[in-house]
Every structure is written in C-alpha cells, then in structure tokens.
Amino acid sequence: MMKMKQLIKKWNKISLVKRIICGLIIGLILGLTVPQITVISLLGDLFVGALRAIAPILVLFLVMGALSNQKEGKQSNMKRVIFLYLLGTFLAGCVAVAASFLFPITITLTETASEAAAPSGIGEVLNSLLMSIVSNPVDALANANYLGILAWAALLGIALRKAGTGTKDAIMHIADALSQIVQWVISCAPFGVLGLVFTTISEQGLSSLLGYGRLILLLVGSMAFVAFVVNPLITFIGIRRNPYPLVLKCLKDSGITAFFTRSSAANIPVNMKLCEELGLDRDTYAVSIPLGSTINMGGASVTISVLTLAAVHTLGISVDFPTAIILCVLAAASACGASGVAGGSLLLVPLACSLFGISDDIAMQVVGTGFIVGVIQDSCETAINSSTDVLYTAVAELSQRRKKAD
Secondary structure, eight states: OHHHHHHHHHHHHSOHHHHHHHHHHHHHHHHHHOTTOGGGHHHHHHHHHHHHHHHHHHHHHHHHHHHHSOOTTOOOOHHHHHHHHHHHHHHHHHHHHHHHHHSOOOOOOOSOOOSSOOOSSHHHHHHHHHHHHTSOHHHHHHTTOHHHHHHHHHHHHHHGGGSOHHHHHHHHHHHHHHHHHHHHHHTTHHHHHHHHHHHHHHHHTTGGGGGGHHHHHHHHHHHHHIIIIIHHHHHHHHHOSOOHHHHHHHIIIIIHHHHHHOOTTTTHHHHHHHHHHTTOOHHHHHHHHHHHHHHOOHHHHHHHHHHHHHHHHHTTOOOOHHHHHHHHHHHHHHHHTGGGSTTGGGGGHHHHHGGGTOOHHHHHHHHHHHHHSHHHHHHHHHHHHHHHHHHHHHHHHHHHHHHHHO
C-alpha cells in the first residue's frame, strides 16, 4: 500500500504535459499493435464524458457567482474579449482564403454525403443561435447548450446581487468545489489521451489519411500560420512585449488536451484552470471562456474557407477579390454559429458553397471529404479554437493592465 502511494506521488510530481505525452505514445503503440483490444477505448470515453458532464454545471455556478459578487462600477474586459474573438475568427478566414489561392488544390468528389441536413442559410444559423439562448434552463444544462447556460446564469447572477452574503458565499463554495473536481478529472488526462489516441489509430489507421495529404497539409498549415503568426501578432499589439511565451503556454496547456478531446466544451474546465494559473480576473474568464467555446471559432473559419475553395477549384469556378472578401466574412459569421449546428463547421460548408452557386449535392460531397480528414482537421480546429479562448482573454486583461500602468 505504501509503495502504491509513493508511486502515485512520484507520478503526480511529473508535469501534466509530460504525462500526457507518455499517454499519447503508449496509446499510439497499442493502437498499432493490439487494435482488437477495444476495451482500452473506454479510458478515452470516460475522460471526455467526465469533462463534458462537469462543464455545464461548473459554468452555471462560476458565472452566477462572478456576477452576483461583482461590485457596481467595476470595469469588465468583456467588450475587448468579444472584439478579439471576432477579429481572430475573421483573420483566420482571411488566412485560409489566401492560402487556398496560393496553393490551390482539387478534391475527388464521390457519391459520399452526410445524412445530416445542412442549414439553408445564414438566417437559419442565427435563428438557431438565438433560440438556444432562450431554451429551457434544465434542457440547456442537460444538453450542454452553453449559450442558454450563460444567459440563465447571467440573469440569475444579476438577480442575486441583492441576496444576502450567506447565499453568495454558498454559490462561490459550490463553484470552488466543482473546480476541485475538475482538477481531479484533469489529473486523469494521460489515461484519457491514451484511450483517445488508441481509438483513433485502431479505427482509422494511418494509411487511410495518406490519400488526402495535400488537403490535410493546407488545413493544418493554415491553422499553424494562425497559431504561430496571426495570434502572436494580435498578442503583441495588445501587450507590447514578446508574445510567444503566452501563446506557447496556451497551446501547450490548453491546445494539447483540446486536440485529443476534440471538444471546446469539454475543454472549458481545462481553460478555467489555466486562466487561474495566469492570474486573470475570475469575473471575466468565468464568462469569456464558456462564451469563447461558442463564438470563438478561428479553426472552424479555416475549415469552411479551405473546403469551400477546394470545391471551387475542383469545379473550375473563377473567384474575384471582392467575392473572396465576402467569403472571409461569411466564413467568420458561419463559424461563430458552428456550435449551434449538429456536425459543427463541416455542415456549414454548403452555406459558403452557395455563395459560388455550387449545388447542395456537390457541397455535401465536400462535407463527406471533410469527415474523412476529420480525425486531424477536427483535432487541430478544436486546439486552435480552445487555446485562443484563454489567449484572447489574457490579452484583453493584460492590455488593460498595461494601459493603466502607462
């Protein structure tokens, strides 16, 4: 028993990132050597399930607690954060459009199409988003509808400002307890990553992705440019110092787990913990992180733009500069609604394709291609989306501190 405790202590002393890398390597080896032992996948399912289960109730109590205890007249950085979310999403779309013109690719259109129905227009996407805000609060919690959770938590938090100190303290104590549970779940990340990597390798294999190498390179290359050039530039403008330590920390501590969970919602607890480590204002990040998981969709903007222009190049359609700019705006607007559409960013590709008069049948074939490369595309997309939730929240607050210091 004592040896087991000592082993656990030594294990916990190793940094989480190193433990996750160990889990990744073991999962890769097991996926290639013993793919038939499917019970290993259960580790990944349990980890992602635990994160998804705790995230909605954590967001509810954190936002309620932050707003109920907020002092009148206290300045919030939320306007600046939302501006950065929208700017980052738009610039990501611009990068993807530029990359698609510089390195035009064509794809093989097959008869494969998704059974899910794509939205008929931007109006339907916006309608879906607005209706999710006013959904039943119990349904919002049960279905992890973060716009609905945020709306109800904000209303309850504001209404509870006049409540007694005991009530407010109770809410904060529950939020702290939930945060502790999150830390316990995150400490199991290496085993979760092991299971997730095993599932991906054993089910998809490595060879199935080689035929789509150029498309994957363009998608991942565009996202990498956003992560290592665009985001550092935005960060530098905000904080006026070397941006890379902050950018790389967000990618390492948030992006890695998001890459394997492939869910911005499941990564909310991880991002909350990272914001706390960075010493950010709890009142701000309690709202900005769950909101970011809904509207901060730079990775989705890249996916929509690249796949749409791949279809355009395949069909030999000429694109002028103004139309390309419109595509950037449309991709950004659509990406912000990706969380409100079943199937996410891929099912918003037909919306962008309609800009070029591409039929639904062909557009859904492009979606089918997207699902084939989705193992890598979705992982990279989620890593970009989730890590920038923390990055932009930090930039907004640090830039505000810099201005006050000046």
